[in-house]
Amino acid sequence: MDTRYFGRLRRLYLAASTGWQFRDEGAEWEALRDLLLQELDKENWIERRWHYEGLRGVPEGMTYEEWIEETPLGRKMRPRAAILKDM
Numbered sequence: 001m002d003t004r005y006f007g008r009l010r011r012l013y014l015a016a017s018t019g020w021q022f023r024d025e026g027a028e029w030e031a032l033r034d035l036l037l038q039e040l041d042k043e044n045w046i047e048r049r050w051h052y053e054g055l056r057g058v059p060e061g062m063t064y065e066e067w068i069e070e071t072p073l074g075r076k077m078r079p080r081a082a083i084l085k086d087m
Helices: 023-047 064-070 072-077
Strands: 011-015 080-084
Touching: 011 023, 023 064, 023 080, 064 072
Parallel strands: 011 080
Antiparallel strands: none
16 A cells, blocks of 8 residues: 555445454454544644645634534544445
8 A cells, every 4th residue: 555645544444244343353443443544634634634735714722523523524524434234
């Protein structure tokens, strides 16, 4: 994977058939989701990189967590991760 683009990761979907949600892999899934999506996205928001470049209208002193939970744009732009059920 090209690390130059790894910072752009905002959506992570995993098929349930992989079994990652079970046993020890469940902890790996949680860690991957938390680190890659939440921490990486928070860093991108603070540094105004990638999809946050040019972001305007964030009230002074508002945290990343407040922004993604309390603003319509934040809810729309926040990272997402899900395990998809097999069809």
